Amino acid sequence: MAYSARKDSPELPDFSLLKRLVRDQLIYLLEQLPGKKDLFIEADLMSPLDRIANVSTLKQHDVDKLYKVEHKAIVSTSDQLCFLIRPRIQTVKWICDVVNADKAVGKLRRYKIIFTPQKFYACEAVLEEQGIFGDVTTDEWAFYLLPLDEDIVSMELPEFFRDNFLAGDQRWVSTAGSALHLLHTLYGPFTKVYGIGRCSKMAYESWRELLEDSEQKPRQAEIGNVFLIDRDVDFVTPLCSQVVYEGLVDDIFRIKCGCVEFSPDVTSSDKSVKVMLNSQDKVFNEIRNEHFSNVFGFLSQKARNLQTAYDKRRGMDIKQMKAFVSDELKGLKQEHRLLSLHIGASESIMKKKTKQDFQELLKTEHSLLEGFDIRECISYIEEHINRQVSMIEGLRLLCLLSITENGLLPKDYRSLKAQYLQSYGVEHLLTFHNLKQLGLLVEQQPGETLTAMESKVGKLVNDKTAGKLTDAFSSLAKKSNFRALSRKLNLVPKSDEEYDLRVPRDMAYIFSGAYIPLSCKLIEQVLERNGWTGLEEVARLLNGHEFAVTGNSGADSKTKNDAQRIILVMFLGGCTFSEISALRFLGKEKGCKFIVVTTAITNSSRLMESLLGNTL
Amino acid sequence: MAFITANWNPLGEAFYRKTELYEMCWSLKDGLRDSLVAAAPYGGPIGITRTRTHVKKTHMSRCVSDFALSPPAAVLREPLRRSPSSRPQLEIFSSSGVSIASFPWKSGPVVQLGWTVSDELLCIQEDGSVLIYDLFGSFKRHFSMGQEVVQSQVLEAKVFHSPYGTGVAIVTGSAKFTLATNIDDLKLRRLPEVPGLQGKPSCWLVLSQDRQTKVLLANGPDLFILDNTSCTAVCPPGLSPQAGSIVHMSVSFSYKYLALFTDTGHLWTGTANLQKKLSDVETKRSTKPKQMVWCRRPQSQQPSVVLMWDRLLLVAGVCNDTIQFPIEDLCVLVGELDGVRIISSTNQELLQEVPLVCQDIFKIASMAPGALLLEAHREYEKSSQKADEYLREIKEQSMLGEAVRQCVEAAGHEYDPSTQKSLMRAASFGKCFLTDFSPDAFVTTCRELRVLNAVRDAAVGLPLTHTQFKQMTVQVLIDRLVYRQFYPLAIEVCRYLKIPDYQGVSRVLKHWASCKVQQKDLSDEAIARAVCVKVGDSPGVSYSHIAAKAYECGRPELAIKLLDSEARSGEQVPLLLKMKRSQLALSKAVESGDTDLVYTVVSYLKNEMNRGDFFMTLRNQPVALSLYRQFCKLQEQETLKDLYNQDDDHQELANYYVTASYREKRLESRLSLLQSAVDEYNKAKNEFAAKATEEEMRLLRFQRKLDDEKGAGLLGLSLQATMEALLALGLHKQAEQLYRDFRVPDKRYWWLKLKSLAEKEEWDELEKFAKSKKSPIGYLAFVEVCMKSNNKYEAKKYVSRVTPEQKVKAHLAIGDLEGAADAAIERRNESEMGAVLSRCAASDRLLIEKLNRAAAAKK
Known part of the structure; x- marks a missing residue:
């Protein structure tokens, strides 16, 4: 179906500016430690850093050797060490060890720690505690946002999800606020801001505070609307298997920072190849949002076209040939290379997915979403666990079951957990505890009493305390209410109708027509209604914290410009490629464009892994 | 107006004029006789105190002449009875003589009074200690010029101003000089000894040159420069040895020019670096003048030195011309940027060289364009056609723009509002005939004159000239108004000059509120209300700042009330901590959403409180608790356990044991940890987890047995x-x-x-x-x-x-x-x-x- 964009669809803002800004800042920070120095980089900062400044840029600014932070003794001989790290206590402790080891042998060096995106007081407290506060200088590299593609910006903070939603640690909220502020300064002023979820609200408030303290110069807005959404508003979507090409590639090969490494069995050569996956890749750009079942057809069509293009050579005279070689051949070759890579990847996906009976898995997921044949689903999951198909996937199915069914029956809850522990070890008691805390895997409760009490208490005391109480209650027992939401928002299309995946009629196509992602549906509804009017019940089912604010700045008569059709969606806690595809589809339908800002790209595996118990 | 030149006196090619500024509001019983007087420049306050002994009288009067830069005026005054037990009165007046403060002097004998750049009064005592008072006579702090001074005593002291701030220099009984360049960053410098000097020198002063502070002193006919390391004898060019010994010296406002007076009545003027002579004047007076001050102005044509004797004021221009004014009463001369103020016990005058532009306009029979324009306008008001003739004359020379400019500029220099008005009207009239003329200068001057006239009012008492005002800047003027607690006027000025709120009105309000909270006669409630009504939500006014002030004044309750109005909860935290309201501080920190702040409070509380209370406090603050837990998980595992124990959180405690068991290598300890976990799970009524853990223990034992028997390597595997x-x-x-x-x-x-x-x-x-x-x-x-x-x-x-x-x-x-x-x-x-x-x-x-x-x- 290769989308043809509506002619009047607005231009996306230029995000490369973000890269230039942070690159300049990094260089400035490096220059603050003049002379040759060795640079230690936190492992998960390597790829993002690579997108900002390559090795030669770093070398130009007197970086001698580059090391990955590995929490081991170091071998560097340089007398200046620079550490580029996330504000994590473990890493800071490791640096303390390094410095103290040097002190013990009387080695004199200069140390500089660059925290990114910001430093935390707790980190400095550790430096102080370990007695090296005076030996190191610290700085902050305000690297909040990494543009992964023309419509995806990532904060590259995967720990945001666990810290914020599981541990209740709100330290990243202000980071999100700052990121939003940066976007507002460069591409604002925003006209309307919508949002749902506690964290979204806090991030919004944090941003407002920054806004009050700074002066905004009046400028032409490039982004008009903003939607903030917490990941815990919709756990169902990221728990589903992805079947759109980009999502599938992420599920199987793991896309890291917009780049994927295809193993030798994909490249059909003896080495693996790193490929950037973004809109620059013409082949990929056309299939990324396609349901996987269409990809092969598309690729073979593409191959035929390519062949025809190559075939043009025949019967050309010298002059034409020359023109062909200089104008087209390079492009064709490039396209050829990419095409064969994606064909390889598709084959590999096919192989993997048919082996594990992918169809069965999808069928189960769809049944869960529809709420049919639950018993069969449970026995499928049981078998899955018993046969130890996959630790993470087993967990994912359990969560999907619990969240769509609003909790498991006590009997099932116990037996499934017992079987899981037998398969994967007792340490998953901790995992289950985490999942329970998040409301992802819970026991069905005679829950009505809780809501009743809540509303009673809420009437008695004033709003503020009631809010706190509700928070306390909701952390005790988060209810998913998926079934009710699904009915209200029509998330699951009637299954008796045929769904032609080649001509998608709604966002459900990204899950083979079985389910419209809740997060995207919410966004669509709120934008359509210009707010939450008419969605009060839905918001209540989602534990509230919804808001819609019209910005005071720039809401003048000229707002009917393109910026109003650019919508920035910020996912706090991560979003999946499927959701991005869904939003792209929605944008095409509505003649607008979505920009996705996320704390990190996630998928079901990453989500589950971040919640594993014994990760200390 | 017609006689505007009546008080002009020619001096060389220029004119000098004396303008009356005020009839002094004070009524000094004895005039300024036998008093130490310090008057600050830029229309600053006057401080007066009576000197106790006759001896001091001489250097007191001199000292006044020397500080070129200090701000307001103070007077220490001795009671009529000369008994040693009686205490002199220290009085502080505004420039116009309105009493600001008056209190008996209880400390030791004062050698010198002086004002700092920020309008604080310095009282230098004989024993070398320097007491600092604010404008309202309340004691701020004190410092000492060195321990050894207590013995040798201060003979003379001088307060001076340099780019580094306000400094103090003293010479002691043992003929040693000590100076401090900046009293706010006190570093005492002992200067080298002067060869042959016994006691105090015949005269001396402080020079600030080339970023160095030096002392210039005369011992008889010899002149020395003292710097940090050396004492150098110098000789002013062109001063003949017959001139006699130098008995008085004076340096100009800018430290650029120097005047020396010898006992033969010879006045030498030259550059302060002693490179160039300007003039030699024979005053034919051999008595030493009471005071000697430079009188210059920027772009001065005819600078002069003003010398004062008992009954005579002599203006000696560098052109060797002089003007003499008889005086009836003892006066004090205050050197200004663009003239000299003459304060007597009854009135105050400004002596200055008439600015060139004013000369051009008002000089009799002047044909300058400005003069013509003024005349044209005068005729126009009389509805005379001559107006047109004058105008034509200017226009023919196409000098109308210049004429307007001259009128505007001259208006700035005039002190009398009616003269200002006529000049401005003439300018406005001339402007009508110009098409392409920027009105900026006109508008600005109008505004500034209005402000200046307001602050010159005797009730306010800041007799600033336009030149001084420009030098001082409007920000400083507002500060001075605020410091003198003229809040409404300050606000009016800010609004009138359209100063952005952040630098203007808000700043004034902030000071006002800080002052308001110190009013002891009002209830906390009343003050809080008054502050909130006035301040409202003006940008840039921080309630926490005001509250901090209230707390400093010992009003914690008021501070809390004020903090409630602070919109940003983060701002409230530091003060609350200081006030030991830790619980409140913690909840405010949480409210602010700034986790660093929360963590700061948490770590503060951790040290302040005992453990039990600390944990209890955390318990009520889930956000702080989870933050602390996160920290403990990585840093202090044991604390984590205590934390769970305190909360009776058996589930978390059990999880903690399970986690700990995985860190344990030895099976026995692992099992015992798991057993603890089982107990806790049971307490938490989590039978499922308890059973699972028990099974795990069984499995571990089984695995151990088989490992021992068969070496199967099973330990730690899942079932x-x-x-x-x-x-x-x-x-x-x-x-x-x-x-x-x-x-x-x-x-x-x-x-x-x-x-x-x-x-x-x-x-x-x-x-x-x-x-x-x-x-x-x-x-x-x-x-x-x-x-x-x-x-x-x-x-x-x-x-x-x-x-x-x-x-x-x-x-x-x-x-x-x-x-x-x-x-x-x-x-x-x-x-x-x-x-x-x-x-x-x-x-x-x-x-x-x-x-x-x-x-x-x-x-």
């Missing part, structure tokens, strides 16, 4: 993995035991065994196993597992036992298309037939036909 390992090792009995002991579901065990046997290709065992009882997982699994090892032969054995529903699949699995087709046809199942068909190759024509027929038959 499933253990069974797998056992089966792989052929320890079927032990696997069986686990299966029974741990009530492993049949299905799981069958899957496990099936997989393990197939992997080891023990086909006979597999067959036996299949026959042992009815398979709970069906037989398709058997077929698939065999096929995985590509053993079609074995696989076939199980096809027949597969349930009818899975028959087709089983046949297909072993690649038996015909069997599959038969089964499908038998079951008359369309989709299964389809599945078979899809697997058929083109060569299987017979089969395809058969299937198609069956499908057709079904229809």
